[in-house]
Amino acid sequence: MSVITLDASSSHILDNPAWAALTGPHAHFAERIGHAARYHQDVAPFYAVADEDDPRAWGDLAALVGPGGTASVRGVTEAPEGWEVVGIGHGVQLVDTGLRAEPDPEAVRLGSDDVPEILDLVARTEPGPYLPRTVEMGTYLGIRHRGRLIALAGERLRPPGWTEISAVCTDPAYRGRGLATRLVRAVAAGIKERGERPFLHARADNANAIRLYESIGFTLRCRTVFSLVRQTEAAFLEETA
Structure with missing residues (x-):
């Protein structure tokens, strides 16, 4: 690493x-x-x-x-x-050093009306803390299947010049299809359009997530x-x- x-x-x-x-x-x-x-x-x-x-x-x-x-x-x-x-x-903490950012045609913008579904998905997948108004911190995108929210990612901390990608999660029944990668790229596209740079955090013991992020263009900056x-x-x- x-x-x-x-x-x-x-x-x-x-x-x-x-x-x-x-x-x-x-x-x-x-x-x-x-x-x-x-x-x-x-x-x-x-x-x-x-x-x-x-x-x-x-x-x-x-x-x-x-x-x-x-x-x-x-x-x-x-x-x-x-x-x-x-x-x-x-x-x-990882930062973008080579991420290909691109919109996703299936990604939909999530808002306050979607909070109950978001909280349900977060409770089942545990990507990190998510509260009723977290959706207001930035752009949150989701992918639905037959109307049901099955994957999520969005923007959290926004220090000047940077935006954190957070709440990256996928319903267990739909994992292995690249949905998280697609949403990370789509959220990053909006961040880069503003002239900012994506970064993110992951648990140190979540080796699978760290490997995924590194494989799509993030690089470890520091341990936290x-x-x-x-x-x-x-x-x-x-x-x-």
């Missing part, structure tokens, strides 16, 4: 893509206090701090989540004082950690003392 190095400015953006999105193209979805931000809770479950080494950012995050609250953040393996890590997930952190009891007792 090869790894690429991006230029300094792009690397900085993709090292903290949720913060770049929440303070940029997705600012209208953001709840922000100082150096911390999160998506509206029915849009996406992601939080971000401007700088994980800045105590001010963690103070702002504490105010955002409230006493004893939890936050899903990227890149944190050791929580700062007043916080504890209660869960860790390992992943990879996503952590669920929680304010410790001592921290919020001290705040209220």
